Amino acid sequence: MLAKAASYCAYQERTQQEVRERLKKWHIFGDEAEEIISELIAQNYINEERFAKSFAGGKFRIKNWGGLKIKQELKRKGLTDYNIRSAMEGIDQDDYEKELHQLIQKKYDAVSRTDPDPWKQKQKVARYAISKGFEPELVWKAIEAILPS
Numbered sequence: 001m002l003a004k005a006a007s008y009c010a011y012q013e014r015t016q017q018e019v020r021e022r023l024k025k026w027h028i029f030g031d032e033a034e035e036i037i038s039e040l041i042a043q044n045y046i047n048e049e050r051f052a053k054s055f056a057g058g059k060f061r062i063k064n065w066g067g068l069k070i071k072q073e074l075k076r077k078g079l080t081d082y083n084i085r086s087a088m089e090g091i092d093q094d095d096y097e098k099e100l101h102q103l104i105q106k107k108y109d110a111v112s113r114t115d116p117d118p119w120k121q122k123q124k125v126a127r128y129a130i131s132k133g134f135e136p137e138l139v140w141k142a143i144e145a146i147l148p149s
Helices: 004-011 016-025 030-042 048-063 069-075 081-089 093-112 118-131 136-146
Strands: none
Touching: 004 030, 004 136, 016 136, 048 081, 069 081, 069 136, 093 118, 093 136, 118 136
16 A cells, blocks of 8 residues: 555655545555554655745646735645645745736736726726735736836
């Protein structure tokens, strides 16, 4: 069963919680499951810090998620605050702000074609960026810097 679990972890990064759930599906519980997880950690198949960095980087670069959404999802996956903080430090602040600016500009271009009211345009753009997990303060600061008054 250890080989099967190792294969499951080798396919992609996993958290202890994900492996525990998979072991339950395979009807492995209690001490036996914990022994398998301990061995996977010892053999470096499970490394939650590595998982967190990979997850955060991927969601930021590919899905354009903001920090709040990434942190929330990592917390939901059962990761520690240390691992979450470490993952967020892996995202360059300049890249983060650049991505937010691009997201705002792209959404503004789409919204400005359908809604002539500048106030409504800003509201729609802000709602969108905040829903992607970007911090409201950063969103409004970026909107004021980018969009016309």
